[in-house]
Amino acid sequence: MSHPYKNAPRKAFWSKAVAKDWQVNDLLSSFPLIRKGDNVGSAGSCFAGNIIPYLEDAGFNYVRKTIIPEGLKTAYQENFNYHTFSAAYGNVYTARHLLQLIQMALGLFKPHEDRWYVDGKVLDPFRPGLRFTASNDIEFDKLNSQYLASVIAAFKQMDVFVFTLGLTEAWVSSLDGAVFPACPGTISGEFNSEQHVFKNYSASEIKNDLTETFALLRGINPNLKVILTVSPVPLVATATANHVVSATVYSKSVLRVAAQEVVNLLPYATYFPSYEIVTGPQAPENFFEENRRDVSKQAIDTVMSALIANCEYDEKMLEQMASSHSRSQKPSQNDKNSSALLVDLECEEAASDPSV
Numbered sequence: 001m002s003h004p005y006k007n008a009p010r011k012a013f014w015s016k017a018v019a020k021d022w023q024v025n026d027l028l029s030s031f032p033l034i035r036k037g038d039n040v041g042s043a044g045s046c047f048a049g050n051i052i053p054y055l056e057d058a059g060f061n062y063v064r065k066t067i068i069p070e071g072l073k074t075a076y077q078e079n080f081n082y083h084t085f086s087a088a089y090g091n092v093y094t095a096r097h098l099l100q101l102i103q104m105a106l107g108l109f110k111p112h113e114d115r116w117y118v119d120g121k122v123l124d125p126f127r128p129g130l131r132f133t134a135s136n137d138i139e140f141d142k143l144n145s146q147y148l149a150s151v152i153a154a155f156k157q158m159d160v161f162v163f164t165l166g167l168t169e170a171w172v173s174s175l176d177g178a179v180f181p182a183c184p185g186t187i188s189g190e191f192n193s194e195q196h197v198f199k200n201y202s203a204s205e206i207k208n209d210l211t212e213t214f215a216l217l218r219g220i221n222p223n224l225k226v227i228l229t230v231s232p233v234p235l236v237a238t239a240t241a242n243h244v245v246s247a248t249v250y251s252k253s254v255l256r257v258a259a260q261e262v263v264n265l266l267p268y269a270t271y272f273p274s275y276e277i278v279t280g281p282q283a284p285e286n287f288f289e290e291n292r293r294d295v296s297k298q299a300i301d302t303v304m305s306a307l308i309a310n311c312e313y314d315e316k317m318l319e320q321m322a323s324s325h326s327r328s329q330k331p332s333q334n335d336k337n338s339s340a341l342l343v344d345l346e347c348e349e350a351a352s353d354p355s356v
Helices: 014-020 046-057 070-076 095-105 137-157 203-220 244-265 274-279 297-309 315-324 339-346 348-352
Strands: 039-044 116-118 121-123 160-165 169-173 196-200 225-230 269-271
Touching: 039 046, 039 137, 046 160, 046 297, 095 137, 095 169, 095 203, 121 137, 137 203, 160 203, 160 244, 203 244, 225 244, 225 274, 244 269, 244 274, 274 297
Parallel strands: 039 160, 160 225, 225 269
Antiparallel strands: 116 121, 169 196
C-alpha cells in the first residue's frame, strides 16, 4: 500500500527524529541563513541580544550605527544595552513596536506622547532606560533626530535582519496606539490609567505588522533578507487575568503562528527555531536556570551553534567561537555572558516584577 507517510524523510517521524536520534539541525530548512560577507543586523526581545557576540565571534559583520564616545562606554554598558543593537533602540518586544520604530524613522508616524518631563530631564518614552537624557526640548529633538537617522542608516547597510519576537502583550497610548517598550511608571514616567491601556496582539495583527514593516524596509533596502525567530524566555509578568504560565504559552504560540504565516507569505523571510530548540520536549532540563525563566548558557550555545552551522562560515572562526563560549558550565552573576545577568540588567520587561 502507498500513502503520504510511506516515503517521508526521517525528520518527519518523532520516533526517528527525536526519540532515537535527535539532531538539532534537522529543525532547519534553509541554507545558508547568512552568507560570508553579509552585513547582519538584529532587533527584538532580551534574548535577541544574546546572538550578537556569537555572530561576531564567528566572523560575521554586525551592523552598528550608534557611535559612543570613548569616555562614556563604561556607563553605556549599564544602560539596558541600548548600544548593543544595530541602532540604539534597545529591546523591541512586539511587532507593532518594530513597525512604529520604522515609521518614526521614515517620518510616517509621530507619537502624541513623544517625550516625558521628569526631574528636569526630557525622556524618550520609547527608550525609557536611557542613562544620558536631554535637558531641554531642543536637545531632545536633536538627539532624537540623530537616533532615528541612525536607524535608517543601519537598515540600509544590512544584508540580513534577524528579528526575535518576544511578546504579544504591550502597553499602548490610548491617544494614537503608540507602543511603549515597558509599562509607563515601571522604569520611568508616570502611569495614567486613562491614557495607558493594555493590548494583547493577535496572530493576524502581528502578521500584518510584520509584513508592513518588511515592506517599508525593502523600500529602503530592496535586497534585505529577514530571519524571524521566537524568544524562548517566558513572560516575567502578565497583565491578563490568566496565570503567567498560560499567558506565556498563549503569547509564544501566537508569535510562532504569526512568524510562520509571514515566512509562508514572503520569499525573502526565513524562520529559525530558537524557541523549539530551547523549549521543546527534547530539550534538557538545564536549558533553563533554577527560576525556570532565565535561559542557560548551555541553551544559548546550542541555539547559536545551530544557527552558525547553517551559515557560510570560516571553520577556524567557528572553532574559536566554540572554545570561547564553552568555558563555564553554569553562568554566574559575575559572568557577563550569563543570560540571567542580561535579563536582570538589560530587560525593560523585567521591571514589571518589583521583586526582580
